[in-house]
Amino acid sequence: MFDYLKEYFDTKALLICLGLVILGLLSVYSATFDVGAAAAFKKQVVWAAIGLVALFIMAFFPLKTLQRISFPLYILNLGLLLVVLVVGERVSGSKSWFGLGGSGGPAAFGGQPSEFAKVATVLALSSFLARTSITLSNAKHLMLAIGIVIVPMVLILAQPDLGTAVVFFAMVLPVLYWAGASNFVLAAIVAPIVAAAGALFGTLVFLVSLLVGGTLLYLTRQNRFAVAVAFGLTLAVGLSVQAVYERMPAYQQKRISTFINPGSEQKGAGYNVYQSKVAIGSGGFFGKGYLQGTQTQLNFIPEQWTDFIFCVPGEEFGFVGASLVIGLFTGLLLHGVNVAGLSKNKFASAASIGITGIFGFHVLVNIGMSMGLLPVIGIPLPFLSYGGSALVANMSMVGLLMNFYANRKEH
Amino acid sequence: MIHDEHFGSPERRRTLIIVVFVMFAMLMLRLYQLQLLYHVELDKKSEENSVRALVKDPVRGYLYDRYGKLFVDVGPSYSVTLVPAEFEKRNIALLSSILQMEPQTLEERIARARAYSPFLPARIKRDVDMRTLAAIEENFTTFRGVSFQVESKRVYPTKAHASHLLGYRREISDAQLSETDEYYRPGDLVGVAGLEARYESLLRGTKGFEYVSVNSKGQIIGSFEDGKRNVEPKEGFDLLLSIDVGLQALAESLMTTYSGAIVAMDPNGGGLLALVSKPDYDPSIMSGVTPADLWSELQSNPTKPLYNRATLTRYPPGSTFKMVLAAAALQEGIIDENYRIHCTGGFRFGNRVFKDLHVHGSVNVVEAIQKSCNVFFYQLMLKVGFDTWTEYGRRFGFGQTSNTDTGEETTGLLPSTEYYDSRYGKGKWTQGFLLSLAIGQGEVGVSPLQMARYAAALANGGTVYRPHAVELVRNKETKKIEPIPRDSSLVGLSPHVMGLIREGLLRVVQSPGGTGALARVQGILSAGKTGTAENTHGKDHAWYIGFAPFDNPKIAVVVMLENSGFGGAKAAPLAGMIMEKYLYGELIRNKPKPVPVQKTVARTMTPVTD
Numbered sequence A: 001m002f003d004y005l006k007e008y009f010d011t012k013a014l015l016i017c018l019g020l021v022i023l024g025l026l027s028v029y030s031a032t033f034d035v036g037a038a039a040a041f042k043k044q045v046v047w048a049a050i051g052l053v054a055l056f057i058m059a060f061f062p063l064k065t066l067q068r069i070s071f072p073l074y075i076l077n078l079g080l081l082l083v084v085l086v087v088g089e090r091v092s093g094s095k096s097w098f099g100l101g102g103s104g105g106p107a108a109f110g111g112q113p114s115e116f117a118k119v120a121t122v123l124a125l126s127s128f129l130a131r132t133s134i135t136l137s138n139a140k141h142l143m144l145a146i147g148i149v150i151v152p153m154v155l156i157l158a159q160p161d162l163g164t165a166v167v168f169f170a171m172v173l174p175v176l177y178w179a180g181a182s183n184f185v186l187a188a189i190v191a192p193i194v195a196a197a198g199a200l201f202g203t204l205v206f207l208v209s210l211l212v213g214g215t216l217l218y219l220t221r222q223n224r225f226a227v228a229v230a231f232g233l234t235l236a237v238g239l240s241v242q243a244v245y246e247r248m249p250a251y252q253q254k255r256i257s258t259f260i261n262p263g264s265e266q267k268g269a270g271y272n273v274y275q276s277k278v279a280i281g282s283g284g285f286f287g288k289g290y291l292q293g294t295q296t297q298l299n300f301i302p303e304q305w306t307d308f309i310f311c312v313p314g315e316e317f318g319f320v321g322a323s324l325v326i327g328l329f330t331g332l333l334l335h336g337v338n339v340a341g342l343s344k345n346k347f348a349s350a351a352s353i354g355i356t357g358i359f360g361f362h363v364l365v366n367i368g369m370s371m372g373l374l375p376v377i378g379i380p381l382p383f384l385s386y387g388g389s390a391l392v393a394n395m396s397m398v399g400l401l402m403n404f405y406a407n408r409k410e411h
Numbered sequence B: 001m002i003h004d005e006h007f008g009s010p011e012r013r014r015t016l017i018i019v020v021f022v023m024f025a026m027l028m029l030r031l032y033q034l035q036l037l038y039h040v041e042l043d044k045k046s047e048e049n050s051v052r053a054l055v056k057d058p059v060r061g062y063l064y065d066r067y068g069k070l071f072v073d074v075g076p077s078y079s080v081t082l083v084p085a086e087f088e089k090r091n092i093a094l095l096s097s098i099l100q101m102e103p104q105t106l107e108e109r110i111a112r113a114r115a116y117s118p119f120l121p122a123r124i125k126r127d128v129d130m131r132t133l134a135a136i137e138e139n140f141t142t143f144r145g146v147s148f149q150v151e152s153k154r155v156y157p158t159k160a161h162a163s164h165l166l167g168y169r170r171e172i173s174d175a176q177l178s179e180t181d182e183y184y185r186p187g188d189l190v191g192v193a194g195l196e197a198r199y200e201s202l203l204r205g206t207k208g209f210e211y212v213s214v215n216s217k218g219q220i221i222g223s224f225e226d227g228k229r230n231v232e233p234k235e236g237f238d239l240l241l242s243i244d245v246g247l248q249a250l251a252e253s254l255m256t257t258y259s260g261a262i263v264a265m266d267p268n269g270g271g272l273l274a275l276v277s278k279p280d281y282d283p284s285i286m287s288g289v290t291p292a293d294l295w296s297e298l299q300s301n302p303t304k305p306l307y308n309r310a311t312l313t314r315y316p317p318g319s320t321f322k323m324v325l326a327a328a329a330l331q332e333g334i335i336d337e338n339y340r341i342h343c344t345g346g347f348r349f350g351n352r353v354f355k356d357l358h359v360h361g362s363v364n365v366v367e368a369i370q371k372s373c374n375v376f377f378y379q380l381m382l383k384v385g386f387d388t389w390t391e392y393g394r395r396f397g398f399g400q401t402s403n404t405d406t407g408e409e410t411t412g413l414l415p416s417t418e419y420y421d422s423r424y425g426k427g428k429w430t431q432g433f434l435l436s437l438a439i440g441q442g443e444v445g446v447s448p449l450q451m452a453r454y455a456a457a458l459a460n461g462g463t464v465y466r467p468h469a470v471e472l473v474r475n476k477e478t479k480k481i482e483p484i485p486r487d488s489s490l491v492g493l494s495p496h497v498m499g500l501i502r503e504g505l506l507r508v509v510q511s512p513g514g515t516g517a518l519a520r521v522q523g524i525l526s527a528g529k530t531g532t533a534e535n536t537h538g539k540d541h542a543w544y545i546g547f548a549p550f551d552n553p554k555i556a557v558v559v560m561l562e563n564s565g566f567g568g569a570k571a572a573p574l575a576g577m578i579m580e581k582y583l584y585g586e587l588i589r590n591k592p593k594p595v596p597v598q599k600t601v602a603r604t605m606t607p608v609t610d
Helices: A002-008 A011-032 A037-061 A063-087 A113-130 A140-158 A162-178 A185-200 A203-219 A225-249 A250-260 A271-283 A311-316 A317-344 A348-368 A388-406 B010-037 B040-051 B089-098 B103-117 B132-136 B172-177 B192-196 B246-255 B294-298 B320-332 B364-369 B374-384 B386-395 B415-426 B432-438 B448-460 B495-510 B567-584 B595-600
Strands: A087-089 A094-099 B049-056 B072-081 B120-129 B146-155 B169-171 B188-193 B208-214 B220-223 B240-243 B260-265 B272-278 B340-342 B346-349 B350-357 B361-363 B462-463 B470-475 B480-483 B488-490 B527-533 B540-549 B553-562
Touching: A011 A037, A011 A311, A011 A317, A011 A388, A011 B432, A011 B448, A037 A388, A063 A140, A063 A348, A063 A388, A087 B540, A113 A140, A113 A162, A113 A348, A140 A162, A162 A348, A162 B010, A185 A203, A185 A225, A203 A225, A203 B188, A225 B246, A271 A317, A271 B010, A271 B040, A311 A317, A311 B010, A311 B462, A317 A348, A317 A388, A317 B010, A317 B294, A348 A388, A348 B374, A388 B364, B010 B040, B089 B103, B089 B132, B103 B120, B103 B208, B120 B146, B132 B146, B188 B192, B246 B272, B246 B567, B260 B448, B260 B567, B320 B364, B320 B374, B320 B386, B320 B448, B320 B495, B320 B527, B320 B540, B320 B567, B346 B374, B346 B432, B350 B374, B361 B364, B364 B495, B374 B386, B374 B432, B386 B415, B386 B432, B448 B462, B448 B495, B448 B540, B448 B553, B495 B527, B527 B567, B540 B567, B553 B567
Parallel strands: none
Antiparallel strands: A087 A094, B049 B208, B072 B120, B072 B146, B169 B188, B208 B220, B240 B470, B260 B272, B260 B553, B340 B361, B346 B350, B462 B488, B470 B480, B527 B540, B540 B553
């Protein structure tokens, strides 16, 4: 029995996932129980149950079928993204919701297709890369691979949801790396990102970032023409970022500028980060005790049940609790890389890396921003943040990892 | 064909695992930094964040007079408060008219309150009257967020004003806020004059704090830790004064038509019995918040009602100062009681004649005091010398502050060789200057308070006390009544010298036709000295200093009336009534009935020792 379990059932992923979901439910309860959003907790429990069902469906879904339907799923998701743009509800400035009774916000049921688009895109990209005829040294193939990611990304940017859009970039990079993309390809993708980020910090930093990007490209020892094209692309992206930045909603601009100059606004966008740091720091080693966090309980942290949920374990369970959260995530990521390495099936292998990449990026950026390390770009912490579709999508991805583990020896 | 040798290669796997570990290390390091390294600092911030302290003002200490009569009380005062977030801006005009405030001022106050917290009630106006309260009640439904709180203000239950003695409180200024300890907050009242200022730290008590939890918007959401950490305010300490409220009230009533001061003092210890400066004001107008127009009127009033004439004026003392010179001459052995001069009604010095009012004939020191013979003192000054005169003036407490507790005071001016040298240059001033000083004219300047301790020293045989109004403090923490330390110094006069001077002072009042006859007290021997200080700007200032009873002085009194003429005529009768009231407890005179003089002069002089 145990041998069978060890061989065909990914107990580790399940336990880590359940541990995080339970911590998440505790945190959501603590963050919402007295702010008139107590219903949120009950809904989150329902979503967790739905997520568990989704997890098991994914865990036992026939791998070959999954690989086969990944493209149709992807197309379906693109359709949903388009529809939500037209008829979706606006929640905090973004059209990203399908309302199902009641309006948006923490207490309403609703769905965000962008959460499922992540999974569908990972599967579609992986199945594309798994085709034997595909090679990443072929520029056309590479462009197609990137195109698969760019299309949903643009649709999500149009909502506009910067955070989720950036996740697609974070996912594509490790997958291409895993699939064997050459250093030049990776550099050609990274260089524009560096330039884009640099463009936000003013001319001097922009020039330095161009230099860094150029050097990266040069070091890949590709032919001059390719390097020149890639550099041109980098320059174009960097220059257009400023224009895009100006068209961004004010709150996102603020989030970025606050990151650049954190002390600038204690009551503005920087206020969240300040309060969040105070909450986590005041937790100390053992924390203030469950439901005893003054920052959390007195609602000092806006959106504390969503983007800033990490404050709750940080404040109430202290270093012990926060380390547990980070530890569980790290365990999940290592397990994801491990499953990818064990998989004989290229689709499963690449998809494992994609899922791991999505989780990794969410964890790094979310916890990093909660602790004032990284910019606030509004992406939730998997399993912990309140949000039904995200929870179901994330648990589905764990189910996929479990599936890939169980089928690791299949070609 | 995909680069199969690279797809999922162990090398790439290792790289990804390193990336995960780097991420883990980064997050853990930051977590360690926040939760363990910066914990104390951030914990403090979180506490400040979530807990607000609502100040509960303590009850200020009470003041009692020497007989235990309540002198300064505390009563309720109603302040209008406003919660900025709840108040609707369109009501500003109505509210400002009810509060009798400029709409602009009201708006500024609301803005200031909002900056502190939009959800906490802030004081908008202190000490409003019942009519204002009623008007606010009427508009209760309109004025959302407007309420009132009961605070305490000073109440003055007696007839005495004692405005300069008691002083007043004002809202603390920004300058004071920056230089005082952290106790005060903007809007607090703080004693700025008189006893209220001097004993501020004892009177104020200790603020209490009610801790409430607030949310991120500053809204109060309940008490913090069930009020376990609340601190009750502690009452201020009571002051038990040496002042006789009845005497104070009488002294004030005697001065209604005058500008000047009366200081009465216990010669045995220096406790002040009354301290009057006129014109004065009713302190109850300053008990809460003084309206700006009233305040500016008090300040610009040409009669200077805020100016404490008892402690801040610097007038020449006139003949009341002659005893300083007599004491110096006798104590230094320059003359004795047998030394006589012949007064011809004038004294030629250089090419100038210094005049006397009368021709006194042959006078000794006692008679010179009795008759206030200028010629005697002109000549005595030249014998005694400037430096010795200055020295004795200093010993009697002139030219220096008395360290009183009643508020600001002047040092006065006691000229000395150094002073004249620096003022006029060495050798540029003549001995002629000294002759004016000998009779208390010229540059010598004294305050009535200084004169009071001088009179007390003459009464008690030569002890100069620190004049003070507060004798005891009721410490509400130790529940004990604690004395205020009192200092004194000795002039250093022998009983014999003291006896001669006192005999002179006795005769001033009790001898037939004495200049101080109007200061007589029925049935009791009183002694004193009149003074008429020349005033270059107008009518002379009238002085009287005295004490009674002669044998066992219980009260020393100084009366100074600005621009009122002769001290004997104007100041002496007031001093007499003060002494009478204090010694009998009431005024028994309808008309002064002189005490037979022979009886007193025949008495053997019994020097009063301390």
